[in-house]
Structure formats: structure tokens, C-alpha cells
Amino acid sequence: MPKRESTRFEAFNLPHSLLLGSATASVQIEGGDITNNWYRFCEQGKVKDGTHCIVADDHWNRYEEDIELMKQLNHKVYRMSIEWSRIEPERGKYLEEPLIHYRAEIQKLLDNNIQPLVTLHHFSQPIWFEDMGGWTNPQSVACFTCFAEKVVSYLGDLVAEWITINEPNVYLESTYSSAIFPPEKPSIIHYFKGLRNMTASHIEAYKRIHDIREKMGFDTGTKVGVALHIRVFDVQKVSFLSKLSQQLLEHSFHILFLEGMINGKFMFPIGFGGYPYGKGIYCDFFGVNYYSRDIVAFSWNPLRLFAELQVNKGSEINDMGWEIYPEGLYRICRKYWDIYAKPIYITENGICDATDEQRAAFIYDHLKVISRLVEEGVPVERYYHWSLMDNFEWDEGLQRRFGLIEVNYETQERTIRRSGQFYGELARECKVTDAMIEKFLPMS
Ligand code: FCB
Numbered sequence: 528m529p530k531r532e533s534t535r536f537e538a539f540n541l542p543h544s545l546l547l548g549s550a551t552a553s554v555q556i557e558g559g560d561i562t563n564n565w566y567r568f569c570e571q572g573k574v575k576d577g578t579h580c581i582v583a584d585d586h587w588n589r590y591e592e593d594i595e596l597m598k599q600l601n602h603k604v605y606r607m608s609i610e611w612s613r614i615e616p617e618r619g620k621y622l623e624e625p626l627i628h629y630r631a632e633i634q635k636l637l638d639n640n641i642q643p644l645v646t647l648h649h650f651s652q653p654i655w656f657e658d659m660g661g662w663t664n665p666q667s668v669a670c671f672t673c674f675a676e677k678v679v680s681y682l683g684d685l686v687a688e689w690i691t692i693n694e695p696n697v698y699l700e701s702t703y704s705s706a707i708f709p710p711e712k713p714s715i716i717h718y719f720k721g722l723r724n725m726t727a728s729h730i731e732a733y734k735r736i737h738d739i740r741e742k743m744g745f746d747t748g749t750k751v752g753v754a755l756h757i758r759v760f761d762v763q764k765v766s767f768l769s770k771l772s773q774q775l776l777e778h779s780f781h782i783l784f785l786e787g788m789i790n791g792k793f794m795f796p797i798g799f800g801g802y803p804y805g806k807g808i809y810c811d812f813f814g815v816n817y818y819s820r821d822i823v824a825f826s827w828n829p830l831r832l833f834a835e836l837q838v839n840k841g842s843e844i845n846d847m848g849w850e851i852y853p854e855g856l857y858r859i860c861r862k863y864w865d866i867y868a869k870p871i872y873i874t875e876n877g878i879c880d881a882t883d884e885q886r887a888a889f890i891y892d893h894l895k896v897i898s899r900l901v902e903e904g905v906p907v908e909r910y911y912h913w914s915l916m917d918n919f920e921w922d923e924g925l926q927r928r929f930g931l932i933e934v935n936y937e938t939q940e941r942t943i944r945r946s947g948q949f950y951g952e953l954a955r956e957c958k959v960t961d962a963m964i965e966k967f968l969p970m971s
Contacts, residue, residue, distance in 0.1 A: 549931060
């Protein structure tokens, strides 16, 4: 092979304290459940590309094969979610069978030395819950806490690490602001009602998970957190209005969630700065889902939180049109480590890239940033790539490709992508070598 003349890539070591793996979510991969709100949404023909979540990756029936693939990719950790609607298809009626299934799946992970991180709510929920007003109904707190108790009582001896809610900020934005998620009811009042109830639910679940595990005899090791979608909001032209809009967005998309879910502080408009559930630390790690940044301009639309979001002109984008901006991960981790001093888990980071031309470089760039952060003393302990395999990308459907593994939905055949092989090798070696650069990374 001819020697390369120049490349922007160089060999580097990954921190040994960093555990690598990938993330998925129930409805996006499992298939077979007709009691969740996304099933109904698909039935109503609402998915953009006309596809359906009813089969998805058929992971429910193929989890053993998929764990084999994780092993091939040298996963040390894996983030998955439990489907609430399977456990409680009717309000108050809990089923044991799906819990037995999840137990077997988790046991299989453990048998393969893959440590699970389990999410209790990842965008999907029972239809009955959605129909009672979902998270805007104050009863949602009791409903979710009850469900969390059931699951943790059943699986808590196998699972030490939990995420209560995935991206409550994206969930609320997509449900009540841009209203692209079911039940598509735009209302800024609902956004804040939901925010209050999700914060309360997180705190209650945090307390219960610790209590339950303690009663089981696990005095240490329990870690509970939330996976927040953190974005970089920059302005192009500094003006009073653009700054105002940037600050309003920071407040309603980041700060309200962070202060509420980490410290128990309910800031305006979900409270007046008090601690209705007690002042505390309600996150044992800082879970960051990081994808991209936005350029913020002022908008008069309160429903869009007074912001119009644009893509930074001239930057590289992925298939979704999102800017690829690895430096944003650095800025976020640095900033929130300085404020909250919690160990950081990158609970999601990935790229929609059907041709797989950008993914290996994306992984390289983001892991390089993490190495730099760890060298500077910022404890980034986990990296869960989104996603293990192609899956059902919510309102966008099955055609959006985020996987380290390509899935043929006709045959359910899985094929590890080149970028997946790269990720597997670097997870095994704990470093990026010149040979890997030669093999996997494009000249630039
Ligand atoms: C995140 C979601 C995840 C997936 C990725 C692409 O916002 O948590 O389920 O859809 O985006």
C-alpha cells in the first residue's frame, strides 16, 4: 500500500478508565409490541418514510445474536432500555413475562462481560399513559415511579447502573414544541408542565432505585442518572435579540433540566427556585447525549422558545443535516464538569451516515476529544456510541442509518460496517494506531 503523503489523523491512546460500548432503545430495535404510543403513530401512517416499528430489528427474538456482535466489537458496556408498555400494557396491570425476557437478556450480557446501563423511559410509553395526558398529568409521577419500582425490584440484583429518563428535553421539545412526536399537540404550557413532572419523576425514581438496591444488600456500586441531550447554542451575529434568544434557549432546554434533575431545584417557570422534593444530589453521573450545535437567531414564536435554529454555514453535515462539530463535545464536558463536578458518561454520540463515509472519522474525532478531556482531568468514564445497529429513528423511520452494524430489514441480516470494525479494533486495543489510520480513515 503506498505511504500516505499527509493526513490529519495521528495515533493516540485512549484513557484506560474509559469504557466503550454502544446504545439502543426498546422501540427502536425490538419489534413486536403493539401497546406503545409509537406503534399507534406508525399505524396512523405518520412516519415520514412510511416505515413501521412493528418489526424494526426484531431484536426481541435475536438478542443473542446481537450480543454476539457486541462481543465481536469488544464492547465493555451496553446501554439499553426497558419498554414500559410491555411491563404495564394496561394501567396497574403488570406482566412478569417481559421481565423474565429482559432478565435473560441482561444475564447474557453479563455472561459476556458486558456491563449494562438500563434506561427506564426512552421516548416510548404505554398508550394508556399517553391518553391520560402523558407527562403533563401530575399523576404521571406516581405512575412512572411505580413502574420503576417494579422493574428495579426485579432486575436490581443484575443491574447497578440506571438512567431514569432519556433526553426529557428532546422528548418535550419534539412532543409539545415542534410537535413531531405523538400525540403532536403543540403547547408551551404542556412543555413546562411535562418538565415539572419529569423532573419530579426523575427525583422520585432516583430515590427508589437507591433504596431498593440498598435493601437488596448492595451498599455500593449503584449509579443513577439522566441522559440529557446537550447541544451547543452559538450566535452568528451578536445582538441584543440573538443573545436573549440564546439565553432563553439555554434556560429552557438545558438549565431547568440540569438544576432540577441534578440538584432538585425547580427554577422559574416550573417553580420559584425552591426544592419541593428536597435539596440533594439526584445524579451519580452526568449523562450527555451529544450530536451537534445550532446557530441561534431570535424568533417571535414563544412555542419555539423564541429561537430559530440554523446550521453553521459551510460546515460538514451528516445525512440528517446536522453539523459535525466534535469541539462541541469538548466545550460541553469542560463546562459542566466545572459546574457540577460529576463523572461524565457520554450516553449517546453518533452519526446518521448511510454510506459509512463519515462515521470512522466521526468516531476518531470525538474519541480524540475525550482523550484530551481526560488528560486535562475531566473524568469521562463511558462512551456509548449511538447506535449498535441501524434502527427505527422515530418520526423519521427506518431509513435513517446510525448503526455500527448495517441491518437489511428484508432479511434481518446484520453486517458490521467498516467504521464498526474500526470501533471494534480501537475498543480492543484501547488506542488508535497508524495501522488503523491507514486501514480505516480517509485521506484528507
Ligand atoms: C437521540 C435519541 C435516540 C436517537 C438519536 C439519533 O435524540 O435519544 O433515540 O434517536 O437521537
